[in-house]
Amino acid sequence: MAEKKSKYKLKIINLCCPVEESMDLHAVLVSCFGLNKEDIVDLTILRRSTDARKNSLFFVYTLVINVFITKSDADELLENKNIEKLFERSKRLINKIARLKNRPIVIGCGPAGIFAAITLVERGVAPIVVERGERVIDRVKSVDKFMNFGELNPESNMFYGEGGAGTFSDGKLTTRMKSVLKDRVLREFIDAGAEKDIAYISRPHLGTDSLRKIIPNIVEKLVLKGVDFLFNTNVQNIIIEQGRVKGVVADNGLIKTENIFLATGHSSVEIYDLLNNKGVLLEPKGFAVGFRIEHPREFIDSRQHGKFSGNKFLGAAEYYLAYKDKKTGKGVYSFCMCPGGYVVGCSSLNDALCTNGMSKFARDSDFSNAAIVVSISPDDLEGDEPLKGFSFIHKLEKYAYELGGYNFCVPVQNAVDFINSNVTENLIRETSYRPGVKCSDLNYFFDDRIASILKRGLKDFNNKILGFIDEGILFGVETRTSSPVRIVRDKIHCNALGIEGLFPVGEGSGYAGGIMSCAVDGIKAAEVFC
Ligand SMILES: Cc1cc2nc3c(=O)[nH]c(=O)nc-3n(C[C@H](O)[C@H](O)[C@H](O)COP(=O)(O)OP(=O)(O)OC[C@H]3O[C@@H](n4cnc5c(N)ncnc54)[C@H](O)[C@@H]3O)c2cc1C
Structure with a gap:
């Protein structure tokens, strides 16, 4: 038979x-x-x-x-x-929700906050999302003013507003984390208008042009499901009484709640100050600082793709470079590469500037850029204060703002001049940065130790991509690789240790970084809550 x-x-x-x-x-x-x-x-x-x-x-x-x-x-x-x-996963049971007194509040409309809200509403409770920045349609105008005229809106900018820090980015969805929830994030983006192949290509990205459509689509879908969004609304205080959340104070007054998903990213230093003053347990963690480097796209394409350079299936070439410094044990690595992209300035403060990268879905600008950073551990910085990493970062960003001419132009140097400690008189070419650049000596950003580690790293990268130094222009300063502080969480319930009802999620929590891992972190915390 x-x-x-x-x-x-x-x-x-x-x-x-x-x-x-x-x-x-x-x-x-x-x-x-x-x-x-x-x-x-x-x-x-x-x-x-x-x-x-x-x-x-x-x-x-x-x-x-x-x-x-x-x-x-x-x-x-x-x-x-x-x-x-493979075996089928069993579905988790919905509980707890019926017993809620007030609606949960999600602070921050970045990837972590959005995906926490999606998960909560899927499980039967529609939260209120409070976001200090503008909706994308207005935020684009604020960002344009910043890029064209160096006029900053401190409340709505490259970091703050609908979609969070990732809206004006390359929209890379890569992460080293392993989680079945990544598929859910991709599906949500596809449902909101992303290209279907992001579900399976190995290094998917969305590009800022698609993100500016996808994010508002997700927000509008959530509104239809009962989620309330309060944009242009800054949370100034979190009420905690006897170790339990009681509410938030925002621009428009007190909102009562027993549960807060704190998804404020890592630019909102006021939030860390607030938590620190309220005795919430914070601990310093490692991060990385350095410069952004830009090359002609064609140069990177030809070095990385050789005879396949220009092939439409390959697109603009990426690279990932890493170097372990034997003398100090420190790592230098490339980060957040934007093939066919733009170097952008970011700030939420009137006296500070840092760099980052952005690109459109087509990745078709004439340039490719990446951060080149060296790892910094809490022991590299003096003192025991949990927020000491922010003081260090703010000093660097303030210096970049001053060196650039106090108008959000960025200090730049030919990479070869940086290596040889020579002043750059003329740049080797135009750059993608707006509103403008100012030739400077980037050697003064860091002490000799950090500067020489970066130089050894760049020389190593030059052996891996021939011409990396000669063809590169450096921009100061890259500081926002990951948060320099962690809000210590309970391992099982995901709440801030000792504070019932406060769930720090995403990059600001210090447990995630990047669009995908922050989105997954938001889902996980909301799932645990439900
Ligand atoms: C220019 C740029 C390019 C990037 N490129 C990539 C990339 O290609 N791929 C990638 O994976 N990652 C990228 N990143 C990093 C990525 O954007 C972040 O890791 C991610 O957005 C963090 O998500 P989050 O939800 O934790 O926080 P955020 O996205 O930072 O969102 C936090 C939100 O909280 C709001 N908020 C803060 N404080 C308050 C308050 N007091 N009251 C109300 N609202 C508040 C902010 O306005 C903000 O909208 C990039 C970042 C930048 C700046």
């Missing part, structure tokens, strides 16, 4: 296929693994990366399929180390 077939959910990794416009993956599965085409119930691409290392160009897929096969065929397939059997 023929053996009975049952449904198996299988994950297949490292499936190499030649690069083609429309690849029939069902046919590939039939020919590689002997499956019957009609037995494949569905096929989902989890990931697609591009392999250009050999003489030909390949797509490398990770797939999940539901397929009807016999047990002996399944056993045979599972001997292949690239195939794994």
